[in-house]
Amino acid sequence: MDARKVLTGGGAVGTAVRWGLLTAAVMALLLYVPTPYAAYEPGLAFYTKPLVHAASPDEPGRGAFMLTTVRLSHANAWKSIRSAWDGNIELVRKRDLFRGGTQSDFVEKQAVVMRGSQTDAVEAAYAEAGIEYGIATYALVVSDAGSAGGAFRTGDEIVSFGGRPVTSLRELSLALNLESAAGQARVSVVRQGRTTELAIPLSAEASANQPALMIGVRKLTELRRIQPAKAEDEVDIQSGEIGGPSAGLMFALQTLDELTDGDLTAGMRVAGTGTINAKGEVGAIGGVSHKVVAADRAGADVFLVPEENEQEAIAKAADIGTDMRVLGVGTLRDARRAMEEAGG
Template sequence: MIKRTNGWRQIAVWAGAAAVLMVFLLYIPTPYVAFEPGLAADVRTMVNAAEPDPQGDGKFLLTTVKMSLANYWVVARSWWSSNVELYRRSDVLQGATTDQYVKRVNMMMLGSQSDAVEAAYRAASVPYSIVPEALIIVQTKTGSALQPGDLVKEAGGKPVRTAEELLAEFRQIAADQTGQERTIRLTFIRDGKFMEERIKTSDLSAQADVHKLSEALGVAAWSESRRLVPADPKMKVSITTDEIGGPSAGLMFALQSYDELTQGDLTGGKIIAGTGTIRPDGTVGDIGGVGHKVTAAVRTGAEVFLAPERNAAEAIKKARSLGARLKVIPVRTLAEAIAELRRLSSRS
């Protein structure tokens, strides 16, 4: 009986130790954020055209990086897995809370969608007009009364939709209240609720520019929400996404939008993944985490990967390390990407 009791006691001790170890590995927080390969998602389900061109057999895939708050198990995995990169949480969040960071990347995604549609309209020669809708706070500095995700609606009781309109109101206050403590009432929407803050404007002159204004407000980045209205309603394109943030899907959104607006299949029947920010003039910008995005593309069976020119060497190196038959094409503009895909299709 004594030996049997001791045996059960040893089992209980080992079980308890294992439970403590599991809690330590899985639930104790670390000061790190982990980046890993994310999704390679079909953008056909996200881009909506009023009268789309018939779809071909190929598809465009946006690629993502998965970010998580690393536990000690993830930290341990980073020792042997090249698919796990660790960064200090403070360096990534830059003083923001996790919720504020998520709002920031979501705001970046909204701006990226608008820029992608505008770039596609220009590439497809679609006449359009721009209707400003709201000024969105993307990133703030410590001490700012504003937060990422805030929608600025009024300044001094007057509606504002752009940074220039906001600047005009601040300049007016500077001109009207010379030689005294100057403030202005700022009205904004936060989490669906209207809020007001009295903002000091004494440091701003009547000649202040947008950069000086953003400094006075403690805003590191903002974005102007715009509605793009094509002259022909049949050419209208919109983009909707769920749980994907950041601006790096801009190139792939623009390509899918362009394919919807023009005749023929731009994919040439291939699975084409890629990444890159986009500007309304079609300029493609570099991004981070391209190696993880290549991995996501390879896992999904992509045949071609479009990468910003400055990221292309890293993308090629990663594809080779995976032993993948993935053709990496560097691009600088949307026009270049379209030309490369047409050239590739003609060779096929």
């Protein structure tokens, strides 16, 4: 056998192996090496009717309301590079997003905010429908534990403090007045479905009128329950894994549709986004361009958006060439009227 052929063949195989290893190394670098960025991208649109449970719902209409979401993921090197030309990828520094906390803290904050948003949505819908109701605080939750590494975690529901039941800021302040001289206290919390006992130091630099500071957390949130005068008007919202406040408007519209006669969707597929408060005022949100894409992909006829985000949403809709109508609203009543006019 010619030795030159053997050497030549061996060299070719070696070169192929080297190129294969180099390619694998580059792919690993692009796909698996972490970066300091997270990425926002268009998420999904979810029908709100399966999430809103009314005791005596109105007959379903021909259309549907949908809430829109943004997908948040860790940005590898390849996704970071793609963001230079892909308008549906928005990079954000993790340190700015998580603000010194962890991704788990961020998710828990969004979950707490969602629980409050659901209550505001129901209250706004009751007010718009003219339904009588009462309000009661039923739980006190650590909505931001901070980054100091204390005993509390974001999402902890405080059940008792120093052996005394706690469901509100007022009750916590009263318990702190009794425990402050001891310099520490025993606390019972519900954490991810399980009851946990904590021993915490009490800050000598804060008073019982500053309960969050005194127990070493950044923020506490009271959760409220809206109770209608008539049991037939009872509404419960179960959002599952969806977090944040921006589904408030769509939850309020679905609730209003369940409680009133007629088809509020006017037979259309209506997607939307926007925070809402108990007065029915719609607030601005982030990531609206991603939600426009999510709504279009879901086949929405109309996209409802806070007035502050309207121009950005219109520009994105024009950019992707959708026939979907974008309507800006400032209140729940505006949204109701917009739907009546759109159904014409």
